[in-house]
Amino acid sequence: MSVIKKRSASKTKQVFDLEQFLTSSTASVNAALDQFLPSEKSKPATIHKAMRYSLFAGGKRMRPALCLAAAAACGGREAEAMPFACAVECIHTYSLVHDDLPAMDNDDYRRGKLTNHKVFGEGIAVLAGDALLTQAFEIAARSKGWPRYSHQEIILELARASGSLQLIAGQVADLEGEGKKLSIAELKFIHERKTSALLCCSVRLGGMSANCPPAQLRALTDFGYHVGLAFQVIDDILDVTQTSEQLGKTAGKDVAVQKATYPAIVGLEKSRQIAAQLTARAFAALKIFKGKAIALEALAEFLLKRDK
Numbered sequence: 001m002s003v004i005k006k007r008s009a010s011k012t013k014q015v016f017d018l019e020q021f022l023t024s025s026t027a028s029v030n031a032a033l034d035q036f037l038p039s040e041k042s043k044p045a046t047i048h049k050a051m052r053y054s055l056f057a058g059g060k061r062m063r064p065a066l067c068l069a070a071a072a073a074c075g076g077r078e079a080e081a082m083p084f085a086c087a088v089e090c091i092h093t094y095s096l097v098h099d100d101l102p103a104m105d106n107d108d109y110r111r112g113k114l115t116n117h118k119v120f121g122e123g124i125a126v127l128a129g130d131a132l133l134t135q136a137f138e139i140a141a142r143s144k145g146w147p148r149y150s151h152q153e154i155i156l157e158l159a160r161a162s163g164s165l166q167l168i169a170g171q172v173a174d175l176e177g178e179g180k181k182l183s184i185a186e187l188k189f190i191h192e193r194k195t196s197a198l199l200c201c202s203v204r205l206g207g208m209s210a211n212c213p214p215a216q217l218r219a220l221t222d223f224g225y226h227v228g229l230a231f232q233v234i235d236d237i238l239d240v241t242q243t244s245e246q247l248g249k250t251a252g253k254d255v256a257v258q259k260a261t262y263p264a265i266v267g268l269e270k271s272r273q274i275a276a277q278l279t280a281r282a283f284a285a286l287k288i289f290k291g292k293a294i295a296l297e298a299l300a301e302f303l304l305k306r307d308k
């Protein structure tokens with residue numbers, strides 16, 4: 001059953017205009033990122049050009065959207081969640097820039113454009129990634145704190161999600177797993193850290209920006225965790241079913257480097273079932289919002305059905 005608004009949607013069921021939400025949230029996030037980042041002319045211009053090149057290369061802005069949607073579910077305002085929406089996008093973009101480096105995945109295309117190191121060279125790409133990661137913490141530190149959530153907790157949230165026990169842990173396990181036969185449990189360990197941790201952090205920060213009560217934060221954590229896992233299963237499916245043009249990055253890479261993925265271990269059909277089950281778990285977590293989390297529901301549905 002879809003919650004996303006369609007032309008023929010029934011009048012009785014609550015539906016959500018996700019297209020309008022994404023168009024508007026992407027525009028606001030892009031404008032805010034433009035304000036938060038040093039201008040291209042700031043010296044040395046090369047690093048600021050490189051940071052902006054990848055940040056504004058045309059990502060889907062799913063983490064910011066999840067952050068803003070979580071804030072809305074908790075009755076918060078977009079402006080209060082915006083610094084965190086931008087911070088998570090900076091961390092995400094840093095991880096992509098570094099992931100594409102020759103020492104990692106060695107990719108030539110990302111977000112439909114040449115990768116950062118192909119345009120600016122490896123040294124600047126490493127530094128652009130470093131600077132984007134640091135920028136995220138500066139943005140969060142400049143934001144305001146809330147009665148329930150201090151700056152310390154907010155910074156800790158970002159540090160944990162991007163540190164050596166989460167995002168980096170997932171990347172390390174991913175690199176070390178190449179060419180090896182991994183179990184489903186080992187693959188889940190990678191997905192939880194490489195992908196789910198930052199998506200979950202995005203949702204949690206949205207709730208925290210609305211000063212949400214603990215029960216709502218627990219529900220958002222449950223939602224973010226399952227949506228994050230589903231996101232990576234779908235990403236693995238798209239890698240084998242879509243073209244490089246559709247994805248804006250090299251398709252078929254996982255098979256080429258013998259990466260353990262759900263499609264490789266359980267096949268495409270079972271992978272689709274697993275992604276749908278994870279999304280259903282995410283939906284179930286939103287019950288306590290009693291219909292106020294419709295933007296999150298629509299995003300979870302969209303992420304399950306996405307084709308890029």
Ligand code: GRG
Pocket residue numbers: 058059060061062092095096098099111167168171194195231232235308
């Ligand atoms: C510290 C040297 C060094 C490297 C770290 C942590 C890391 C590199 C890489 C993270 C691993 C990674 C790229 C995980 C994949 C997550 C994922 C599915 C990304 C794609 O997200 P989308 O589809 O991308 O939202 P867009 O471009 O739309 O934002």
